[in-house]
Amino acid sequence: MLEVSPPSVRRMWQPTISVVVPAYNEAAGLDLFHRRLLRALAGVESWEVVYVNDGSTDATLPAMEALRRADGRVALVSLSRNFGKETAITAGLDHAAGDAVVVIDADLQDPPELIPELVAQWRAGFDMVYARRRGRAGETWLKRSTAKAFYRLMQRMGDLKLPEDTGDFRLMSRRAVDAVRQLREQHRFMKGLFAWVGYPATYVLYDRAPRCAGVSKWSYWKLWNLALEGITSFTVMPLKLATYVGLGVALLSVIYAVQVIVKTLIIGNPVAGYPSLMTVVLFLGGVQLMFLGVIGEYLGRVFNETKQRPLYLVERYVPSAVKVSV
Ligand code: UDP
Ligand code: MG
Numbered sequence: 001m002l003e004v005s006p007p008s009v010r011r012m013w014q015p016t017i018s019v020v021v022p023a024y025n026e027a028a029g030l031d032l033f034h035r036r037l038l039r040a041l042a043g044v045e046s047w048e049v050v051y052v053n054d055g056s057t058d059a060t061l062p063a064m065e066a067l068r069r070a071d072g073r074v075a076l077v078s079l080s081r082n083f084g085k086e087t088a089i090t091a092g093l094d095h096a097a098g099d100a101v102v103v104i105d106a107d108l109q110d111p112p113e114l115i116p117e118l119v120a121q122w123r124a125g126f127d128m129v130y131a132r133r134r135g136r137a138g139e140t141w142l143k144r145s146t147a148k149a150f151y152r153l154m155q156r157m158g159d160l161k162l163p164e165d166t167g168d169f170r171l172m173s174r175r176a177v178d179a180v181r182q183l184r185e186q187h188r189f190m191k192g193l194f195a196w197v198g199y200p201a202t203y204v205l206y207d208r209a210p211r212c213a214g215v216s217k218w219s220y221w222k223l224w225n226l227a228l229e230g231i232t233s234f235t236v237m238p239l240k241l242a243t244y245v246g247l248g249v250a251l252l253s254v255i256y257a258v259q260v261i262v263k264t265l266i267i268g269n270p271v272a273g274y275p276s277l278m279t280v281v282l283f284l285g286g287v288q289l290m291f292l293g294v295i296g297e298y299l300g301r302v303f304n305e306t307k308q309r310p311l312y313l314v315e316r317y318v319p320s321a322v323k324v325s326v
Contacts, residue, residue, distance in 0.1 A: 014097060014098075016046045016099050017044050017046070017098045017099070018048050018098030018102070019050065020049075020101055021033070021050065022088035022103075022106065023053060027058045031063065033108055036112050037115075039112075040114075044116065048074070048097065051064045051077070051106075054083060061078055074320060075317075075318060075319050075320035079091060079315060080313040083312045086190045090188065091311075102119075103169060103172075111207075127172065127199035127200050129170060129172075129201070130166040130202070131169040132165050132205050133207070134208075146220075154235075160235075162192065163195065166203065167191075170194065172194070175199070179197045186311065196234075228297065236298070238298075239295065242294060245291070253280070
């Protein structure tokens with residue numbers, strides 16, 4: 001395995017729950033988040049929170065450092081640059097010491113108050129407890145319908161069942177976390193990786209709040225790329241599709257050829273094939289380019305994986321350091 005959590009983490013103390021919080025430019029809301037988290041965790045006997053600074057350009061890191069100074073149960077992982085949320089979560093999982101790990105956004109869209117419910121389901125024996133959005137209120141019609149279409153597409157194409165209306169907000173048992181940590185691919189579609197693990201899973205319903213501060217980092221272009229990531233990481237269906245479209249087009253062209261021959265034999269050939277010729281040439285050209293693109297998407301991913309680079313680099317790491325008094 002490439003990066004494992006430093007052994008010191010496990011030796012120093014063993015929190016029951018680790019809360020992993022990826023944060024990119026969240027300085028404005030971090031203190032508020034931490035206060036709400038503290039209140040929500042009041043009933044949990046031992047916990048740590050692992051803040052991952054994903055190369056923020058604002059005061060997120062100093063804010064985290066201040067939280068760390070004030071509370072030993074705070075761990076801090078600062079990445080060398082912005083690696084993206086999926087990788088930031090991975091870094092958090094690698095540095096989390098708990099028997100169970102909760103992943104939660106820093107912008108308070110995932111209510112920390114739900115954590116005790118997630119923990120209760122974990123204690124009831126589930127390895128993966130999803131927080132499932134009750135509705136997608138506050139999101140535009142376009143975002144809702146594209147999300148729906150994506151889940152339906154994923155369901156049809158791959159044999160992986162993605163839970164609907166769930167983000168990365170969830171709790172995982174230690175064995176589920178260790179399983180996810182073994183998946184070191186560069187192209188990380190976390191929802192897919194979480195689902196790939198399997199193990200007994202359940203969900204808890206919640207209402208997703210609007211962002212408390214800052215702006216969402218997800219443009220439609222990014223979402224489209226995330227969808228591509230999801231599809232290409234978990235199914236080779238688009239490649240198979242090329243075969244069938246090719247087959248279909250070949251069959252059609254045989255039929256067309258027969259028609260042309262019969263017509264020529266019966267009514268002669270007045271050389272008038274320009275429009276049909278152009279149509280066929282353009283259509284085939286388009287289909288070929290499209291599938292070259294699809295192959296390119298996969299090839300690019302193969303290329304990226306073969307380089308075997310580490311997923312992220314840690315610039316600074318401060319483990320949580322509370323000794324449990326037994
Ligand atoms: N985030 C991150 N790295 C990034 C982008 C986002 O760590 O490159 C974090 C961000 O700080 C937040 C969480 O991921 O805690 C969710 O991001 P955001 O709110 O932008 O996504 P949305 O809620 O719109 O899906
Ligand atoms: Mg958000």
